[in-house]
Amino acid sequence: MTNDLKQMTTEKLASNIQAIKIIMTALAIVVTLLISISILGYFFKENNAVFIPLIFVGISCGAMIPMQLSTIKKMKLELEERQKE
Numbered sequence: 031m032t033n034d035l036k037q038m039t040t041e042k043l044a045s046n047i048q049a050i051k052i053i054m055t056a057l058a059i060v061v062t063l064l065i066s067i068s069i070l071g072y073f074f075k076e077n078n079a080v081f082i083p084l085i086f087v088g089i090s091c092g093a094m095i096p097m098q099l100s101t102i103k104k105m106k107l108e109l110e111e112r113q114k115e
Contacts, residue, residue: 035108047105054098057091064088 065088072081
């Protein structure tokens, strides 16, 4: 991953950071909606068997957010190193 970041241009790194932020925001919104709808469905609908797995799907999809945050951090560090030079 580090070699890939060193080969990217500064503009490409900046655009990738913006793209990841947009995708992360959309993912957070979708995961929040999925979990909240699943919890509401679990409590207010008769067929609970569908909503329990959906809660776990939402939680597992939410696990991608910290990975993307670490990628953004690495990209920002690379940009800061380039600005120091």
